Amino acid sequence: MNMLSEVDVEKKLYPAPDQPKAKMKGDNVSVFYGAKQALFGVSLDVPEKMVTALIGPSGCGKSTFLRCLNRMNDTISICRVTGNITLDNRDIYDPKIDVVQLRARIGMVFQKPNPFPKSIFENVAYGPRIHGLVKDKHHLDEIVEKSLQRAGLFTEVKDRLHESGTGLSGGQQQRLCIARAIAVSPEVILMDEPCSALDPIATAKVEELIDELRENYTIVIVTHSMQQAARVSQRTAMFHLGNIVEVGDTEMMFTSPTEKRTQDYITGRFG
Amino acid sequence: MTTAYFLILALLTVSWFLVGRQRASSIAGADPASLHSLPSYHGLFLAALICLPMILIFIVGAPLAERYIEARAFSGLDPATISDELGRSAVLRDIQSVLAGNYAGTATPELTTAASAYSSAASITSWLLLIAGIAAALVAAMFGFRLIGPEFRARNSVERLVKYILLACSAIAVLTTVGIVFSVVFETIQFFSKVNPIDFLFGLQWSPQTAIRADQVGSSGAFGIVPLVTGTLLITVIAIAVAGPLGLFAAIYMAEYASPRTRSIVKPILEILAGIPTVVLGFFAALTVAPFIRGSGESIGLSVSSESALAAGLVMGMMIIPFVSSLSDDVINAVPQSLRDGSYAMGATKSETIKKVILPAALPGIVSAFMLAISRAVGETMIVVMAAGLAANLTFNPLEAVTTFTVQIKTILVGDQEFDSAKTLSAFALGFVLFFFTLVLNFIALQIVKRYREQYD
Known part of the structure; x- marks a missing residue:
């Protein structure tokens, strides 16, 4: 027990400040769309109750990796995933895992706001209903209200909960989608460029929200905006051509990246 | 020359x-x-x-x-x-x-x-x-x-000419429709000068044989369309009860569950069903389905007439399955993938997603598919002629012979007729009522489709 490995020694010597435990771990993950390989043995840890940003030029595989984390790639028939991804140290690709329950624990917010063409209330109530999380009508009202409040939307929509969710503005729709995702109390929330369809003011609101959500949820966000990654995330992973170029604390990544490609990308020299 | x-x-x-x-x-x-x-x-x-x-x-x-x-x-x-x-x-x-x-x-x-x-x-x-x-x-x-x-500027002149040619084409289609409507309306007005519209719309007896000679018997000449309305409705309801669920579920299978390969095979085959001439379906109904229903009815002690609304309705249902399935399949496919993704990402299963997200989103389109299928069923003649008979019975029993608007129109106009007799003119009045009915259905369907376009986005 006294034998310390080199890594352990390093950790003792340079203890990361409050190094949190990894909520999810990807190990040697490769993804194939038919014959085309999109990810080449990527390994990445997602720390608990932090925001991890995935950055990189278009087509680099960051969205593909994100979609592996809640097995959304299962819905694409030609897609094949190899390697190992764990949630709380359990393999999520284990045949014994029910993908439906997995996705209840790992929520997702998409690039384009996609509220269901139902009322605002029904949009948020959707998840709790299908997962049987509600005892009665009163309880459901409570969950919906709380989720909308957490998503910072409640005051704006409280008088029109029964109007269509598609009638909201783009930014409100996206916050509605976030409320919908947190209504089932997931542990992890995946966000795939959640602000790319929003104007700067709506973007600022969503970013603020992400920062607040970090308290309770583990968040992974794919973004094309360097400023956004710098503003909202604590960890950043830089993807390029289906590989991870560099992973590190966001602050460090943006001030002193070790890789030249990262520096070039961050400063806008390519991508 | x-x-x-x-x-x-x-x-x-x-x-x-x-x-x-x-x-x-x-x-x-x-x-x-x-x-x-x-x-x-x-x-x-x-x-x-x-x-x-x-x-x-x-x-x-x-x-x-x-x-x-x-x-x-x-x-x-x-x-x-x-x-x-x-x-x-x-x-x-x-x-x-x-x-x-x-x-x-x-x-x-x-x-x-x-x-x-x-x-x-x-x-x-x-x-x-x-x-x-x-x-x-x-x-x-x-x-x-x-x-x-x-x-x-030859290009601009040619462009104007193209516009007028296209305008002429659509004008021909519209004018033809208007012409048909007017010819039917005029004959209908003539008919109503011979028969009271109230008797026509609410009369309970349909027996269009009018006496040609004064001493003829058994030709009452009653023009009440209620038995035809019930007959048409009965057969249409049976047909839609067959085609609705089968067509819709087939559409859901094709759009959501089938692999692209399976879909590319199944969909054209289903559409072939729409291409079968109705006269062929008609003798299938009369010679195969009707005797089968009669046989199985009698074996459990029911009296079934050899021409029954059930036989005609079942086969007509088969005929309109492709209308329901093909159109529903298209509208289900038109539901954006992002809604499916949203639902799956919430941890919904496939059937939950279909039931709670996709079908509600596609509902207006599905309803209009049903409407079109219904107007097709209401206007269908051949199957009913062959399988449901001519007897204008006022009944809701699907095991009895009934008759429909289209069958009566066909029966009245076949053979030599006096053109100005109430009997012949009644065909136009029937045609007008039928036309009005399908027009209303199409109008409703169009309104729903219009709303559908504004649904999401």
């Missing part, structure tokens, strides 16, 4: 297209960009200038020529034989058969004279028509030819 006229028209059109194009190219010389319009537009412009006057002269001239020829032919004849429309057309038929050389019997000298007058007038007018057409076309073309130049 008409053939020659249009051959020359085609020839002139093509040659002047080439002339116009050539002329424009040679004006442009080495610099094609110096022309406002491409050379082929100048060619098309000239071609249109040839075409339009020639067609116009034919449309105006041909009927005039016809009247002139007839007047010439009739001039030597006894006025008594051509005093009315019937006599005139009989004489014209005789003249034409004399000219063709197959007149039965020996032609009278007057008839022979009339025939020769007819043929000489015909040849004179057709030559005149041809010469006038060509002359007008050439004048127009020469005028157009002189317009060709770098500044001339």
Whole structure:
């Protein structure tokens, strides 16, 4: 027990400040769309109750990796995933895992706001209903209200909960989608460029929200905006051509990246 | 002669297209960009200038020529034989058969004279028509030819012409519909002068045989459409009860569960079902399904008539499955993938997603698919004629023979009829009611589709 490995020694010597435990771990993950390989043995840890940003030029595989984390790639028939991804140290690709329950624990917010063409209330109530999380009508009202409040939307929509969710503005729709995702109390929330369809003011609101959500949820966000990654995330992973170029604390990544490609990308020299 | 006229028209059109194009190219010389319009537009412009006057002269001239020829032919004849429309057309038929050389019997000298007058007038007018057409076309073309130049906006003129051609096409479709509606409406009004509309709409007995002679018995002449309404509704309800669930579930399978390969095989096969002639489905209903229903009904002690609403409804349901499935499949596919992703990401299963997200989003489209299927079922004739019978029973029992609007229209109009009898005219009134009913259904379907377009996004 006294034998310390080199890594352990390093950790003792340079203890990361409050190094949190990894909520999810990807190990040697490769993804194939038919014959085309999109990810080449990527390994990445997602720390608990932090925001991890995935950055990189278009087509680099960051969205593909994100979609592996809640097995959304299962819905694409030609897609094949190899390697190992764990949630709380359990393999999520284990045949014994029910993908439906997995996705209840790992929520997702998409690039384009996609509220269901139902009322605002029904949009948020959707998840709790299908997962049987509600005892009665009163309880459901409570969950919906709380989720909308957490998503910072409640005051704006409280008088029109029964109007269509598609009638909201783009930014409100996206916050509605976030409320919908947190209504089932997931542990992890995946966000795939959640602000790319929003104007700067709506973007600022969503970013603020992400920062607040970090308290309770583990968040992974794919973004094309360097400023956004710098503003909202604590960890950043830089993807390029289906590989991870560099992973590190966001602050460090943006001030002193070790890789030249990262520096070039961050400063806008390519991508 | 008409053939020659249009051959020359085609020839002139093509040659002047080439002339116009050539002329424009040679004006442009080495610099094609110096022309406002491409050379082929100048060619098309000239071609249109040839075409339009020639067609116009034919449309105006041909009927005039016809009247002139007839007047010439009739001039030597006894006025008594051509005093009315019937006599005139009989004489014209005789003249034409004399000219063709197959007149039965020996032609009278007057008839022979009339025939020769007819043929000489015909040849004179057709030559005149041809010469006038060509002359007008050439004048127009020469005028157009002189317009060709770098500044001339042939492209814009051709564009305007295209617009008018398209407008004419849609006008023809609309006018035809209006014409049909009016002809039905006029006959219906005539019918209502013989039969009280209240009796027609609310009468409980349908028996359109009217007495031709005063001493005839058993021809009551009752025109109450209620039995036809119930018969039509009964068969339509059975048909939609078959086609609705089967078609919708088939559509859900094709759109959501089937692999693209399976779908590419299953969908065309289902659509073949829509291509089966209804007369074939009709004898399938009459010879296979109806006896089967009768047999199985009797084996459990039910009395089933050999022609039943059930048989007709079942087979009609089979017929309209493709309408429901194909249209529903299209609207389900039109639901954005992002909604599916959103639902799956919430941890919903496939059937939950379909039930709670996709079907509600596609509902208006599905409803309009049902509406179209229903109007198809309401208008269907052949299957009902063969499988459901002619007896206008006022019943809701699907095991009895019933009859529908379409079957009665067909029955009334088949065979020799007095055209102004209430019986014959009732067919038009039935047609009008049927038309009104499907119109309302189509209107509802269109309104729903309109709302559907604004649904998401």
